[in-house]
Amino acid sequence: MTSVDVERPSDGSDVDTSPSRTQERLSPPWPWQRWVMTGLFVLFAFVAYRSFGRTNFAPSTVLDGVDGMRNLIDRMLPINFSEIDLVIRLSIETVFIAVIGTAFAVLLSLPLSFLAARNTAPNGVIMGVARGVIVASRAIPDLVFALIFVRAIGIGGVGGVTAGILAIGAHAIGMIGKLYADAIENIEEGAREAVLSTGATRLQTLSTGVLPQVTPSFIGVALYRFDINFRSSTILGYVGAGGIGSLLREYLSALRYDLALGITLVIVVLVLAVEFLSAAIFSIGLVGVMLRRNLIVLFMSVELMLNAVNLTLVAASRMWGDADGQVFAFFIIVVAAAEVVVGLAILVNLFFRRGTVDVDVPSLLRS
Amino acid sequence: MSAAPDDASAPTSNGQAPARDDATSSRDRTPAVRVVGLRKEFGSTVALDDVTLDVRTGELTVIIGLSGSGKSTLLRHLNGLHRPTAGSVEVLGRDVVALKGKELRELRRDVGFVFQQFNIVGRLTAMENVLSGALGRLRGPRFGVRAYPKQLRREALELLDRVGIGDRAFQRTDTLSGGQQQRCAIARTIMQRPRIVLADEPVASLDPEISGQVMEVLMRICTEEGLTVLCSLHQVDLALGWADRLVGLRDGQLVLDKPAAGLSTEEVMAVYQRLDPTGEKAAEYREPMPAGAVR
Known part of the structure; x- marks a missing residue:
């Protein structure tokens, strides 16, 4: 221990009244925002604690289920590939849904994100509306979108596929638009301002001053979202929105777990070509x-x-x-x-x- | 090869001499920049306080002052990046405050801006950054160098040669050194074919050697093109070397406005010495040093 002496008043308060300083505090002020954050954290901890009690979640429940799991695995094996043609056909449909859904979301997110980013929005009202659309799209799960569109367009076949694409796209806008807008807000402002100073129009400023700076993150986000969309499009068939999910539901409700596992494996090695x-x-x-x-x-x-x-x-x-x-x-x-x-x-x-x-x-x- | 702006080219033949004489000879000419009673507040901070300034066409004015004295704020009013709280700003006979949309863009084409932080787009090549200076002459967005007409590409290459980085044309600008980046930014500004160049501490983030070189490039081209220049600087020696006229700002107020010819370093330094005009304090600090000498 070195003898670095922190001089504190004996009453332990945080105020040091040494005459040579203008600042009396030794720790930063504690504004109301910090009180709010502390309060929210305590509230969250409390809610988490109460939730355990309400849902009766306990590790022992998982252990009780071990027998059931062994039973399930027994019924899955041997894997059954007997309906492979149908499976492949529906798998391709699933990929279609994911690719087109992602493309649809990216195309809509591009203009939306420029309208929603603080530094490129034309005015506050448009920014608010754009952000509202993005938040709403993120708040509604794609499964709910799928249920709505299936009702509106139709179960199975082309209607189901269309509903799936729309559902995937509508929900993906929430994430893609948000991340795109974040990327735009994080650009180096000076470069944008410099292009603006040359007398460029708003669109020219965006394409030359902003777009080159955000291209890598735009592509990265789109690929990442495609990955997510591909997985969720296998589930959407469950509610009748086309793709492999509809078949999976059929097999599961018929308790054909061997066939279901076959499908799952095919999804993993899909024909993307x-x-x-x-x-x-x-x-x-x-x-x-x-x-x-x-x-x-x-x-x-x-x-x-x-x-x-x-x-x-x-x-x-x-x-x-x-x-x-x-x-x-x-x-x-x-x-x-x-x-x-x-x-x-x-x-x-x-x-x-x-x-x-x-x-x-x-x-x-x-x- | 379109015609150069007509009234900007006129004073080139005269050289800079008229500006150094008293104002009578060119009083009848409309000033390139006329700022009257300009006041700018950011929240409760007063950045500019009743600044009045005329800059004649073809004149090379250097603005000096401490950081935070309002130099950048003043320059940024001249191309409409800031809006004044009070007062009027007239550039090339146009009321900047009233301009918007297309008219503002047209003004900005005529007013080039060189930034302290260069502000070039790092992910684009030097060539494309320079080409972006021509956006005001084109319509619609452009993606990539190939999207610009060959004529403009030739012009951009010539400019890159003029600022001395022709060999770096197709290198990404974030791989260039600071001095090269600022040269690229200067080329972009000239690509605009401006009539006025505003330079906001163009060499403040460069070392003294490179500062001199970059300043030389900027001033040479502006003089060759007969451009009106407003440049803020910290280096008093550079300021006295290049300027026709010196303007000093302190706490947002105009405290010096004189022709550079015959101006002494002391007079210029007075703008900076706000806290310690006589150097007493500095002497006071220096004195106890030997007692507790570490070095």
């Missing part, structure tokens, strides 16, 4: 359209997107054993061909007249 392929192709096309300025590359990108949609349509039509999707794919191919003919004609003319195929060059019609 088709959906990921078309999503990836579509993304490449989209990025191409946004970034490239060469008309030929733009054309190719648009074609890529159209064909990604075709792939999805054909896959979906095969899945539901319905020819509509394939008919539609042919329709798209024909229209795309016509579009390419007209587009290339314009392009060739442009090249002869201007000697370039850069899309920024033809600006005759601009003011």
Whole structure:
């Protein structure tokens, strides 16, 4: 022990009246906010304690259930894969729901988060509304959304899938929008201000000053949410919202635990290939359209997107054993061909007249 | 290669000489900046108190003063980043306080701003940061360097060469050194084709050697382009070296406003010495040192 002497008055109070200091306190002030926080903590501890009593939760209950668990495991084995075709078909449907639901949520969250972030919101009222939407979407569980949409659109089949997508998307906005808005609020303000100072518009400031700063977190959040959505979309079928969950419910209510375990395993090793392929192709096309300025590359990108949609349509039509999707794919191919003919004609003319195929060059019609 | 703003290019031929003479010769010309009775409060703090200031076109004015004396606040009023509590701010003949939306953006295109913390977007390349200076000339958002017309890209590369970091054009700016980042920020400002450049302690976070170099780049380009410059600085030697005119702020009030020519270091230092004008206190502190000498 070194003899570092902290001089305290003998009455033990926190006030040190040494004459050479302007500040008499030795510890920070204790404002009302701190009292509130302390109060809330005590309240939470009390509620947690009372909850044990009310729910009769006790470790012994878990031990009592060991026999039941052993029984369940016995009935699960051997694993039964007899209805594998049906399982795979519904699994793909589940992936569809998760991917489209996530995309839907991300697309809606993008504008919403810019409106909800304190530093990019146009005004207080819009910010309040945007935040209200986000909070509401987070407060309502996706299972509740699914129940509502299933009622509105229909159980099973296409209606069920649509209901599932909407439910996943509607609930995911709550998390994605919140995390996006947080990311926007955490940007380095100076860079945004600097872009604003160059005379850029609000949209230009967002795209050049803000978006580059938040892109990594935006992508990260979207991938993380897809992970969550994939898992919850397997459950949604339970309330009739399409996907593998509906089959799982059937098996469980028929007490076929061997089949149920089979499904669970298939969910783990899902056939992601088709959906990921078309999503990836579509993304490449989209990025191409946004970034490239060469008309030929733009054309190719648009074609890529159209064909990604075709792939999805054909896959979906095969899945539901319905020819509509394939008919539609042919329709798209024909229209795309016509579009390419007209587009290339314009392009060739442009090249002869201007000697370039850069899309920024033809600006005759601009003011 | 569009035409340079017409009335900004006029004084270039005159050089900076007229500004150093007395004001009579250029009194009839509209000042580039006219601030009258400007007052700004942040809550209960008074940041600016009845500041009145005219800056002539093509003049190079340096603002000095302690941290917190209101230098940044004054500059930020000139491009509408702050709104005054009272008083009027007129820049290039336009009433900044009344401007909003499109008109404000047009003013901001004419008024470049160089920040102490550089404020470039670290995740973008130097090239794209410079290009962002041209956003005011374009319509709609831009994603990536490729989204800017070739003409602008050539212009940006030339500017990067002019500030001396042409070889870093496609490097992400968060990998550049402080001096290089500020050079990039200067290039972005010039890319705007401004008529006035506001520089808020542009070299305060750089070492003395680099400070001199960056200041040289900024002033050389502004002089070449015939721009009106308002620059806040802490380095009195730099201030006296570059300025046509010195303005001092203390506690939000204007305490010095004189042509730089013939101004002595003592007169300038008076702006800073608020607490201890004679240096008595400093001597007092120095004295007991040998007694308990540690070094």
